[in-house]
Amino acid sequence: MINTFMGNLGHLMAIVAFVSSLVTAYSYFQYFKANELEKASWRTFSRVSFYIHTGSVAMIAFSLFEIIYNHRYEYFYAYSHSSKALPVHYMISSFWEGQEGAFILWAFWNVVLGVILIHTNKFWEGPVMIVFSLVQAFLVSMILGVVIGDLKIGSSPFILLRDATQAPIFEMNPDFVPEDGTGLNPLLQNIWMVIHPPTLFLGYASTLVPFAFLIGGLVTKRYSEWIRPALPWAIFSAMILGMGIIMGAYWAYVTLNFGGYWNWDPVENAVYVPWLILVAAIHTMITFKKSATALKTSIVLVILSFILVLYATFLVRSGVLGDASVHSFTDLGLSGQLLIYMLFFLVIAVFLAARAWKHIPTSEKEASVYSREFWIFIGATTLGLMSFQVILPTSIPAWNALVESFGGMSNMAPPADQIEFYTKFQLWFAVVIALLTAVGQFFWWQKMDKKALKDALITPYIISVLLSAGIIVLAKVYDWKYIVIVLAGTFTIVANAVILSNLLKKSTFKLAGGSLAHIGVGMILIGIMFSSGYSDVISINMSGLTYSNSWEDEMNKEHVLLWINKPTQMKDYTVIYRGRQKKVVGVPEYVPAKILESTGNVNEALALEDYKDYFKKGDLVSIVLEENDYFKIDYMKNEALQFSLSPMSQFNEGMGGLISSPDSKIFLDKDLYTYVAAMNDYADPEWKEDEIYEVAPGEQFHISDFVTYFDGAEVLKELEGYTLQEGDVAVKAKLRVLDYDVEKQLEPTFIIRNSQVGKLPVIDTELGLKVSLENILPEQNKFVFKVNQYQKDYVVMKAIVKPYINILWIGTLIMLLGFTVAIYRRFDEFAKMRDKGME
């Protein structure tokens, strides 16, 4: 029986949420306009309305999760994003795998922020919540799924499978419910994908807060007062968005196969740019608080950061990127809606800012070169140019679409080598930023003139030059570009460390946010330089094969082919592929796949052998995601095993084939990153023609390249899986096949019953052999074996050394810590002013 209740509930709640957001916007508007007498009642009404909205958004999320959690595959969303084999934490990922779920997540964060704002603000509640409610109306409209005439508004996640597809099965049986869903994309089956999207969307959602305060400031003509409440939120937003980006990068590093953490893919660029702008906005806002300049710049940057988040959403979710991105985003037909959403707020913000422009206080005096305002302005400008350089080429597909919508033709494509293209600019911008953070901090805390500057900078300068020299010599950094980065990075770290220690001596930790964050930036820069600039592919193919094309020899073969058990030399290591493994519930290590046999039930297998103390032969064991294979790669040095890596791959029919993830050995000073790029498919082998061997017991012979011993045969009293009857004869031959250092027992069996012959061949998928005992010739004392070969198991693997990548990760943590300290300080300031009744 199909369930329609949850879907109807979810859909109803979406409509309630949409209507209540509009009602809230209207009533907050009335509250805003109302005189003192009526204000209280309008406020109560608006709040109740917003709480209804909050409740309905929560119910939307609940309904969708209930559908996924209870495996209701009659719903399209559950069918296409989940499956029965998924553990609960991955069901959470299923929730936001689809775009509709992502919008729900976004809307959910917005209401959480809205509730917090209602309770932390006095004066700003009205105007801020109007903006919030309008944004919510747009967001909820994306999942509304209402059709008016030809106009489709939103794409509902609550539609039934039978309405979403035209599968013929539904004509025969409209109540058909598929047994299982098509599952979650294996790449998203990662713990980082459980926490990365909520973090990123909280970052997205929180850019709304400073924007809403700004709009509030513009309509209430409090052109500068909005900065104080907006600032802690702007820093919060930059921190969360930054954290989301880093989590995404880390996820890409541990799950994707492109061999790094950043690819300059449009999807990455689309979040990187608003983050840079937001960081620039924070700096100008702080400057304004200190010296009443840069207000106009702050206004422009805050508007820009919010609009760029919407633009990013538009790029990523409208399908406009099409052929330009490796991410396949499907067009749900929301591009028009997304565009209206973005333009609506862009027009309003520009209109309000333009109207207020000449009333916004500016300082007439030009900033001196020795003032902090000057340097902050240069820094913000650099961040702006940095963003511009990224967003311009990223928008090429959007530009093509625009030209084409006016009937033109544009065949522009993004740069062919994106990493090289972006790096050659971003690298130098980053160096400028690093130097500015170092110098800027001194201007920030001290009054400067020529002499004071020289005195302040001389010590950190000398220390950082000495330190850099050490790094350059010890880590062998001989590329002049990288030397510049090391210098800039260490200069930032040292200069900010000096500031930090002065601050800690004189005052509290509360002020340390800035210098901590900047130390983080310096470490990130150096970490990126080492891990990417000196990333070293060690899996260079030295097979010595000559290629059919002469030019092919010139190309680096960055993968090695590893046959099972065969040692292969790879730089300092000898690597050996040792076969496939599975993850078994309750076993802390991987278990060889060959001792497990699927029972046909989801994630269940029968143990064919004992495995340590964990399970016995004949036990039923539960596998964690049975589609996952972990390929055991042994790394040896001087004949001794150093460590094993187990890169993963998953064969997923419903998702479209194979997807694999790397595994890394983490050293203090480097990562060794390994992934499997191709592997043997032995599911449906094409056996080669029969080979017949006649061998006497005790004899040695060769099957293909394998040295094989025929140790003898025995007559069986009992046979597993068969009931031997009176008069039956069962004989088992014992073959020992040697493959390098591995010895395998193959035991084909031969049964005679009522002069009928039955053969039980053995198949060894690792060696790619099928052996059966064909006949016994007692008079010659010989046994006849039939052998079919397929091919030995193999993997094609890539291994990369990434030096000092830990500096990057530690740097990001320090930067995030700096942000946190700054949020605390700025919120404390705001709260004090508010409690004095100033805001």
Next chain:
Amino acid sequence: MKKGHIIGLGIIAVAIVIIMSSIGDASSYESFGTAWEMKEDGDDKAIHVVGQLKKDATGEVTGLEVGQDKTSFTFLLVDNEGTEQKVFYNEPVPADFQRSESVVVIGSYREKEIFVADKILMKCPSKYQETDVQAAGM
């Protein structure tokens, strides 16, 4: 000249450099025909070609040849104008390659017979467009 003007001019200069390089380094979508013309004109710039894998009458992909050490392969790509071209890719065959609906190759001609792809983007049949629900369990 005031300092503000100098900075303003500096910003404009950098912005112009950025715009020029974005246009200059931007690749383009071509057909194999125009790509070969570019190569003959001495333009080795990497370009994008969108096409489909060549399929035989039964709908199976044909012309896929995997190198002996399995670390590279060649395949036949038919561009949107119907030109068929052998393409070389110096990587193992991507897992869902044969299932892809359309393939974007980014690279350039080495010689007339062979187009060398530096990068391949695949558009795979999205599950959103999957119209036939597998009646598993029926």
